[in-house]
Amino acid sequence: MNILSTPFELINGGGSSAVSGALLLAVECLIVCLAFLTIRRLAIFAGAKKMRVTGHVKRKWVIPEHREWQGKAYVTVLAKNALEVNVENRSLQFCPVAWKYDRVNEGDEIDIVVQRGRFEGELRILDIGPF
Known part of the structure; x- marks a missing residue:
C-alpha cells in the first residue's frame, strides 16, 4: 500500500483498504466543510464596522x-x-x-x-x- 494514496485509490483497491479509503474521504470532507464554514464566518464579520x-x-x-x-x-x-x-x-x-x-x-x-x-x-x- 502506498503511503501517499488518495481515498479513491483505496476504495478502488477493495477489501479493507476500501473501508479505510471511505473513512479517509469522510474525514477530508468534514475538514473541508469546517474550513469553509470558518472562512465564511470570518468573511461575514471581519472588518465590519x-x-x-x-x-x-x-x-x-x-x-x-x-x-x-x-x-x-x-x-x-x-x-x-x-x-x-x-x-x-x-x-x-x-x-x-x-x-x-x-x-x-x-x-x-x-x-x-x-x-x-x-x-x-x-x-x-x-x-x-x-x-
Missing part, C-alpha cells in the same frame, strides 16, 4: 443552572441572565454581565453596539449600554 443603535428590551429572563454533556462528561453550567432585544425589527438574544442586566427592565429602550454582516445583513450584538 461597529454601529450604535437603539433597541427595545422585549423580555428579561434567567437561564437556570443545568447539566449538559460537554466532551466526555456531564458538566454543571451556571445560571445565565439573558435579554431578548428588538433591534431593527429583529429579535436578538444577548447575555450581558450581571450589573448591566440589573439596570435594564422589560420595555426599556437601550443603546446597543451591533455589528452588521456584509452579505446577508446578519446582526450580532456586541454590547449593551451604558458604555
Whole structure:
C-alpha cells in the first residue's frame, strides 16, 4: 500500500483498504466543510464596522443552572441572565454581565453596539449600554 494514496485509490483497491479509503474521504470532507464554514464566518464579520443603535428590551429572563454533556462528561453550567432585544425589527438574544442586566427592565429602550454582516445583513450584538 502506498503511503501517499488518495481515498479513491483505496476504495478502488477493495477489501479493507476500501473501508479505510471511505473513512479517509469522510474525514477530508468534514475538514473541508469546517474550513469553509470558518472562512465564511470570518468573511461575514471581519472588518465590519461597529454601529450604535437603539433597541427595545422585549423580555428579561434567567437561564437556570443545568447539566449538559460537554466532551466526555456531564458538566454543571451556571445560571445565565439573558435579554431578548428588538433591534431593527429583529429579535436578538444577548447575555450581558450581571450589573448591566440589573439596570435594564422589560420595555426599556437601550443603546446597543451591533455589528452588521456584509452579505446577508446578519446582526450580532456586541454590547449593551451604558458604555
